[in-house]
Amino acid sequence: FHWNELMTPDPERAKQFYQKTIGWTFEGMPMEDGATYWVAYADGEMAAGIFPTNRPAFEGVPEGWMSYLAVDDVDARVKAAMAAGAQLMRPIFDVPHVGRIAILTEPGGAGIGWITPAD
Numbered sequence: 001f002h003w004n005e006l007m008t009p010d011p012e013r014a015k016q017f018y019q020k021t022i023g024w025t026f027e028g029m030p031m032e033d034g035a036t037y038w039v040a041y042a043d044g045e046m047a048a049g050i051f052p053t054n055r056p057a058f059e060g061v062p063e064g065w066m067s068y069l070a071v072d073d074v075d076a077r078v079k080a081a082m083a084a085g086a087q088l089m090r091p092i093f094d095v096p097h098v099g100r101i102a103i104l105t106e107p108g109g110a111g112i113g114w115i116t117p118a119d
Helices: 011-022 073-083
Strands: 003-008 025-030 036-040 044-052 066-068 093-095 099-105 112-118
Touching: 003 011, 011 025, 011 036, 011 044, 073 099, 073 112
Parallel strands: 003 044, 066 112
Antiparallel strands: 003 066, 025 036, 036 044, 093 099, 099 112
């Protein structure tokens, strides 16, 4: 597992909860659509992210944690995954300085992210 992020319509509530309960601090990163992605830090090290879903494109997305697995080649792995019954939830995308990311639903119905981390 490479990364975990909380998908939530209320990032401020989540930030307060994790700050008060486990001491995380947060740094905002602007997103292309004007929203802010929050990187959580534990003892100065990146620990997780908080992805805001309080936008029309994410209406109906339930609050929950999303895990990302590191893979060597997202495009090739997604092709194999789809042949094995997975579904791509959105087009594969790149996040500068982070990596190339795919969001899948595996055949059992669980959501999972795959990432080829940036060098």
